[in-house]
Amino acid sequence: MIPNAFSLALQGLGVGKIADALQERMETMSRTSALRAARTGVTAAQNAGRMDAFHAAQEMGIQNKKQWLSTLDGRTRHEHQILDGQVQEIDAPFEVSGLKIRYPGDPEAAPRLVYNCRCTLVTDLPQNLSLGQRRARDPVTGESVVIDYTTYEDWMESLKAQHGEKTVDNALKKVHNESADREQHEKYRKRLGKIVPKNFKDFQNLKYDNPDEWELIKKSYRNNSRDTTSKEIVKKNNESADRKLWEKYKSEFGDNVPETFSKFQSLKYNSGNWDEYQDYIKALKSGELSALADFSLYQDTSREIDEKLVGLITADGIQITGKSKHFISRIIGSVEQRRSGVSIENAKKAILSPTEIKKRPNGSHQYILEYTCDVSVNPDTGNLIQTNPRHSKKVEP
């Protein structure tokens, strides 16, 4: 394969054309591997060309040596990082890990030194200005910069001094593991859904920069579960949005909101009471529920209504099946709306033995207990709609 790509490259064909030709000759070859072989062939041909130029220079009496130059980015393989900057006589091979290679892409060298190589060859002539500076891609920022000449290993050292060793190591891992990580990303998304970041970059950042959270994700994946551990993950993922909501609630509803953020998140994700809490907040917001009523009173009242009123049969034979949210607020009452509440015992009396039953224009049945309270029920569904206190005429304004 390489000799094919190599000879095509020597004929001056570009990467795309070479890949086309390789695929024509070998129908089973994928586009990816054809492109890889083509790029390798072009690297080999360019460097073989430089070797010819060095030989020609020698014949003209110019004494020079060859020097290996690697690409300064996170993708260069380990052996070529070590080779970077190595100087050899024109006809002596470069040496690394007990292997020999005459120039980058050398078709006679071990394949693992050759495939996908982007290294190049320069002459080490002192007057060669190309060694003054070189281009590098910072694996942390992704930016391409021109730097003063340095070897790959020194460049790495300076990156670590600049960004910190851990950051550089993680950035390199992201580059090296990219294709494996892409597969993992897909598998994780498929099994765990939105717990896993949608964006691949975010996924890699999570994996390498956020080890605690990554552990939780892995655990969820192994257990094939979107539940317990994933709740912790959802908490973390929603942290900033939740914090904003908590602060907003805090400023609007003060002591009726959990005092710490962590309690607020527990309420949201772990208590099973979040929907009810949202109803409670809505009732506070509309003013139908007194700000003096805290959430536990709201919950207790709701339960007590279920226990004591739901299931009763009204004086005219309607079975109570449930309650509106409005009904809970009406039982508690609202200082802000100058409306006192109704005791559940009185509501019960009104339902079972009213002094009067009215059929209202909207179809509901109203059970009135004189000077005490009234309760409205939807006769079709059995739902408790609302309740009002009723006072003796003397105290009404």
Ligand SMILES: [Zn+2]
């Ligand atoms: Zn290379």
